[in-house]
Amino acid sequence: MSSPHTHRAADSAAARVSARQAIAAVTSDFTELPEPVGAGRPDGPLAWSGYDDARAAAYERTGETESVVCGTAVVEGVRAVLVSFEFRYLGGSLGERTGDRLEAAYAAARAHRLPLVSLVATGGSRMQEGMRALSQLQRVAAQSALNRAAGLPQIAVVRDPTTGGGWATLGAGADVVLALPGAQVGFAGSRVRPPDADPSAYTAEGQLAAGAVDAVVPADRLRTRLGRWLRLLGSPARGPVAPPRALGDARPPGTGWEAVLRARSPERPRAAAYLDAYFSWREQISGDRCGGTDAGLLCGFGLREGRSVAYAAQCGTATRPAGYRTAARLIRLADRLSVPVLTLIDTPGAANDAEAERAGAGAAIADVFAAVAAARTPVTSLVIGEGGSGGALALAAPGRTWAAPDSYFSVIAPEAAAAILKRPRADAPGLAEELRLRPRDLVDLGVVRGIVGH
Structure with a gap:
């Protein structure tokens, strides 16, 4: 007989997948958006020593050039803009280039009158870019406000982990928030929260009980449930x-x-x-x-x-x-x-x-x-x-x-x-x-x- 710990480990494994695996779980029809113009400066805005090397290593590890993949998709017959985070790329953190991609995704949703779905897995803002990285949260919030004003739905699927500014913008700021079982979800990540904090408060299930998540959805039912929500909201x-x-x-x-x-x-x-x-x-x-x-x-x-x-x-x-x-x-x-x-x-x-x-x-x-x-x-x-x-x-x-x-x-x-x-x-x-x-x-x-x- 399996233990509760075994079930939690299986749930967490289902929640922590790559950006493209997360996309494949909800659609087989995905077209990536063009890369926004702008190469950035060596070692980023802070000239943080070794930052370019860290990004190169992240590319070798993931095959991705940034922490987010954006494109258009058809989910259960409904067309949408899809944003998926790659946690293995510097912890799925948000930097200026991430902000460029996210802004382009929101703009594409407005241009084509499409809902926006975020498959979120992030540790927050990118330390190596300092306040320039943190300010991307304002940029995301502004884009989200434009889409709300345009009457376009926003759905978040929070994966493991979803913490920091990513949770406080794309995650908790969505119209409907779905979560994968066992995912770590909370504003404070595991390395910065108080040592005596109750760990259950930082889970998908804990956030559901606290009224911050609409449903915890098993991975094998996510495509169907997401498709239903897209149809209902559109x-x-x-x-x-x-x-x-x-x-x-x-x-x-x-x-x-x-x-x-x-x-x-x-x-x-x-x-x-x-x-x-x-x-x-x-x-x-x-x-x-x-x-x-x-x-x-x-x-x-x-x-x-x-x-x-x-x-x-x-x-x-x-x-x-x-x-x-x-x-x-x-x-x-x-x-x-x-x-x-x-x-x-x-x-x-x-x-x-x-x-x-x-x-x-x-x-x-x-x-x-x-x-x-x-x-x-x-x-x-x-x-x-x-x-x-x-x-x-x-x-x-x-x-x-x-x-x-x-x-x-x-x-x-x-x-x-x-x-x-x-x-x-x-x-x-x-x-x-x-x-x-x-x-x-x-x-x-x-x-x-x-x-x-x-």
Whole structure:
């Protein structure tokens, strides 16, 4: 029987391959871009003794003249610009010539309206070029900003290792971040981090748990998953999408309290069932890029009738600040790529414990309200269960929200209303009626456009 150590070693070996092996893992159709003009000075901008010899040795070892290989490729039928790092060339470090190649790759993506995929494996900036090397990070960031402004997607695949400025620009700065299992991923490389640092924090799996990586993908599935992401980010549906059909009980509730009980029923279909019925297939993004995740809010892109739709779906739990920040990130990305958005509303309300307050619950909810309000792409919403107060309303599209028959939407839960009004909890059923929270009440009040059928 193999040990966990054996598995980690195998994962790491899969993550640490050459630049051209990494390219071959995702495409068999690759054309390298022309070499940018500019030969550079002997021993680099610092006249670092032996630098030319080190580059010559790196060429002999790898067959590459720089730490990055750039070109156009077809990945699972989708054309893209591909950037792949060669770690054996001076640790995959970024110098001025690297910056020249990266700038040319971003420019080619803009010229041909193509997504850019980075297969990253780097130790950071090249020491032998000093601050001239470090300044390449600004150059990469500027190019990335131009591609974002042009509405072009950027996907990173982080290999072993991905550290320093390469992680802080091409890696963590991408729209979607995939990681190979066992890869070392973090801003601090193994030689400069604190000696007592927890090593698990600097892994692909650790970054996934911290909300900085969207998925850890086995090497043998990378081509398929990358191809799916390229298709999802590049083939948006046109115009607003229709809300999903109802999956639960179609009978209209007779009273407000009945609506509340049916929305809270454990047998009622939840977000995952609605998403599976709505999409042919889907891919999920994960994390708020601020250190948090929320399993109670599913975000991602799905394929419906051959076109892409983004989704943010609450799962019936109290939504945490990380969930709202992830949803805001999703909506802004979809807006930039002109992909319509579907939101599914199902929460008793926003999490309001002390941890949620310390994590910035109010600011996170405000961020979603702002993202929905500012979105130029159409947003469609469906209340599929509980619609509890502002924590639910944040995900609702003004003028384009529908309700399922077994749902309710309320300014506050009836029990909380009783507490605020200093009335006994036994008054909650009566208050549910006064709050007019049933689907048909919401239609009459102009809060939702209609009730979806089966």
